[in-house]
Amino acid sequence: TNTPDTHVHTGIVFLWVTFGIMVFSAFAFFLSVIRARTEKIRKFSATYVIICSVAATAYMSMAFQQGFVRKENGRQFYYARYIDWAITTPLLLFELATLAGAGSTLTFLIVILDEIMIITGLFGGLSVRRGPTWIWFGMGCLAFLPIFYLITIHFRKYLNEHTRTPYTVQSIGLTVLWIIYPICWGLTDGGYVISVDYEHLWFCILDVLAKCVYGAFTVFVFRNALPYSEGY
Numbered sequence: 001t002n003t004p005d006t007h008v009h010t011g012i013v014f015l016w017v018t019f020g021i022m023v024f025s026a027f028a029f030f031l032s033v034i035r036a037r038t039e040k041i042r043k044f045s046a047t048y049v050i051i052c053s054v055a056a057t058a059y060m061s062m063a064f065q066q067g068f069v070r071k072e073n074g075r076q077f078y079y080a081r082y083i084d085w086a087i088t089t090p091l092l093l094f095e096l097a098t099l100a101g102a103g104s105t106l107t108f109l110i111v112i113l114d115e116i117m118i119i120t121g122l123f124g125g126l127s128v129r130r131g132p133t134w135i136w137f138g139m140g141c142l143a144f145l146p147i148f149y150l151i152t153i154h155f156r157k158y159l160n161e162h163t164r165t166p167y168t169v170q171s172i173g174l175t176v177l178w179i180i181y182p183i184c185w186g187l188t189d190g191g192y193v194i195s196v197d198y199e200h201l202w203f204c205i206l207d208v209l210a211k212c213v214y215g216a217f218t219v220f221v222f223r224n225a226l227p228y229s230e231g232y
């Protein structure tokens, strides 16, 4: 837990590799923007350019050993992740809500609940005292519950024959991946069970899956269903 600031540890390799994957993905999605056949496909693709570019920026800050603070107990806390998530997770939910055809009220609600969830993770991670850490975490999980409900149950009401299969695949992928985040948080920023190097490894894997792979399904696999989604 007590890695010197300037020492190049294994985790930095994971951060640079993920930075590279994010830059590559941003360009791949940009290609999809350029080649889009309809405005809907162009909008979905553009959102993933933003998501991967924001992540690339956060990863560069962490790889340069800038995006963290050292807590009183000596452990590094990488707040750069939360800046990334505060911008990218609402966009991911906005996309999924749009694919479903959910109206603007529920889309707005799910985005704000998501912001609350990310900010509770930030405050929980900044806490050194154990009590506030886990109370923040509990509050974050509380915000995650309605998000989970909307995605897995409520949004399905708005599906049509074209969007049903893509939404089902995307929503299962999203919920499975997103449930792993709080578990990973509990073992890293929250509970210090996993070292900072492995914290990087696990969040790198999760972020590549939740942004690049997940986005590739939307934009490259299900692109022909996108024009049939409501709104946006």
Ligand code: RET
Pocket (backbone or CB within 6 Å): 085, 088, 089, 117, 118, 119, 120, 121, 122, 136, 137, 139, 140, 141, 144, 178, 179, 181, 182, 185, 206, 207, 210, 211
């Ligand atoms: C926190 C801690 C508080 C409780 C919960 C959390 C959930 C975080 C999630 C993050 C998802 C991030 C993604 C990033 C990149 O694409 C904040 C860890 C529930 C679900 C998808």
